[in-house]
Amino acid sequence: MTDAPLQLSIRDLTVTVEEKTGARTLLDRVSLDLAKGEVLGLVGESGSGKSLFCRALVGLLPSQSLRLAQGTVLLDGEDIAKASPEALQAIRGARIGMIFQNPTSHLDPVMRIGDQIVEGVAFHQGLNRMEAKAAALEIMRQVGFTDPPRQFGNYAHEFSGGMRQRAMIAIALACNPEILIADEPTTALDVTIQAQILDLLLDLRKTRGLSIILITHDLGVVAQTCDRIAVMRHGRLIEIGEKRTILKNPREDYTRTLIASHPSMPAETAPAAALTQEPSTIKLRPLVEIDDLHVRFPVGGGLLSRRKTFSAVGGVSLQILPGETVGIVGESGSGKSTLARAMLGLTPLSDGHVTFDGHSLSLKRAETLKALRSQAAMVFQDPYNSLNPRLTIGETLSEVLRVQKKVPDAAIPARVEALLDLVELDRSFAGRKPRSLSGGQCQRAGIARALAVEPRLIVADECIAALDVTIQAQIVALLRKLVSTMDLTLVFIAHDLAVVRALCQRVVVMHHGRIVEEGPSETVFANPREAYTAALIAAIPDFDPDRPLSGRSLPLPPLKGQPA
């Protein structure tokens, strides 16, 4: 541990919620210290109370029914837990700054980025408009804006996700805080961008002497950035200590589970390649054959101006054999989702051919679509938004079964139960609606819906991206089981390379709408041919603290759209 003076000392912080049945404890006597200049990683699943904890520190409890029941928060020796709202307001921003997981929803959409930075500078440092603008431009430069004077006037939606997070950080820095609380700052970002943002945070700690509390569910991120790790579960702090100690010798079972489910861990189970016998698959006719596929979307244009197009997929050729598990990886915007949708006939093809089981989508569209709808299915990223909230899981499944007519009506209830068994959900879930399910349970229901088609091909588009690591591991295990037992072909789209490596026999790397590299997973990951693939792999936060992440070699992401 560092011997720097303590900056923040929290003792027995307890938050309760008032309910009709009495008070329920959400945070249970959490105690921890933060030294000056330290980076503390706070890990745990969603619902473990880690975000609530940080909000409680600065008196920003998300609901009025929540109450800070007991505990002290000493900021430089002064208890702020019982401070007046005015005193807390003076501490927020100026002494304890926050950045959030989703910069898109936290940035003001109708205010220029520069003005949002100026606001903090002007308010907390009492500068006039001109001085504040100069200071804001300087901060923008510090956090990696390439052209601050021009980008000052841009709005949040004109930036990429990574740049938005930089803007969020700039806005926090504008108030010149001593402590920065970063709540899942990189969860919504691609690995390469994540590496850059983490780099930036570490850099700021060095140059500004910031103390940082980094909330995350990714142990790889923690291993790469933090000095100490605190693990939370069910509103309790169950383990805290030096990073290497915790990662090597976790005391708690739960910490061990967290570590075991981290995707960068070498898979204990047999590698995916061993699932099918290679020789027999070679002679097979490809189930999906994509030949020089182009998908272009119109952007802008109207009555008088000429239509412009954006090329999402530009000249992709790919064959998928029956029984194969293929991973498609790439950053957001690389065209992997568009490729998946084109494969299923869900988006119009601009050029080229997609053939499913010998039917060509461009030549015999109706016939191919009929084959696709009865033999292929999709699992979506957001399980809540892709299931009808008004239907129970049972109704959703029987709807598919009724439409597909592969099962006689009388046998539908039994089939629904069989499907639930297959995805390891209790049969009672048939009567529940998506809202009452957890993310993992909901995604299982989504997979059951795909299986109801009795498909030969399943396309899973970022189906685990929205889930906690432990749940991710369970869903991946489920997919692996299904593929090995059911004669399924799986196309698995993800930006998380480690998961793809563990699940897929073959991997396709996409960049700017093209395939840059393709081959057996083991080969590609062990010896990437292309620099882009190598950069992607290097940017995965490794679980081992002594193998640093490298995001610096990648160029900064340019401003999205809009040539000036």
Next chain:
Amino acid sequence: MHRYRFILTRPLQFLPVIFGVSIITFVLVRLIPGDPARVLLGARATPSAIANVRAQFGLDEPIWAQYFYFLQNLLKGEMGKSITYKIDVLPLIATRIEPTLALVFSSVLLSVLIAVPMAALAARNRGRPVDHLVRILSTFGIGFPPFWVALMLILLLAIAFPVLPVSGYGSTLGDKLVHLILPSVTIALSLSTVLMRSLRAAMVEWLKSDVATAARARGMPESIVFWRHVLPNAVAPTINLLAVNIGWLIGGTVVVESVFAIPGMGQLLVRAIFARDYMVVQGVAMVFACATVLVNFLADIATVAADPRVKL
């Protein structure tokens, strides 16, 4: 800036709309039972006198020919001659535009001036007594029909306590403004409640939003959070609601102008309908339609100005 390029191209789309409106009003007016010549000349007119008037105004021609002349006139900037007033329709309407425009403008201004502070007060005190009070008042505003409110206001403020004129429209600016108070209040009482409810809902939403949380997390006082971040985000959806209501209001002035005897287009329209004065009805309907299209166009511009994400 190219976000605003639609200002140049959009008006082209108005032409087919106006053309469609012209056909519909032209046909609908002629579906009203009754003959303008007979209404004009009275019950004892001789058949030859009626035929004479019909010929004079071209009413004896087939309907498609009448429409053709109407379009021809329209392109020349004319709308034909009023049967009852015996003058050109366009100058006639022109004299009536100002009172209606003044009435619509003052009512909308008053509505916004009532709605924004009330919505802010309610949203910032959500769930407290003042919020409930504002919402109960707004229910009354929606519940009472405008003609009844108008009559009650006249009884109270012009007859029981004669501080304001009963009806009419003055000749000097100050006089006109005094005459506009009661009719504007009448309209604003119902319009402001509609706006208020929409604004309050949007403000409550944005007060709970991540944008507001982020602003609080950087130490902004509640007043800055509200006026600088919540309000600008909350107005966008209300702009369109306001546009729809102004469109409705332009036609709705008919009732208020009649009750308060304001010599505007609404009053002109009512009289023209009773007199079967086809040309005037057509003309007023066309002006109303153009005004509605224009208001929606202005609302589009305002929406783009209020929210940089919107592209038209």
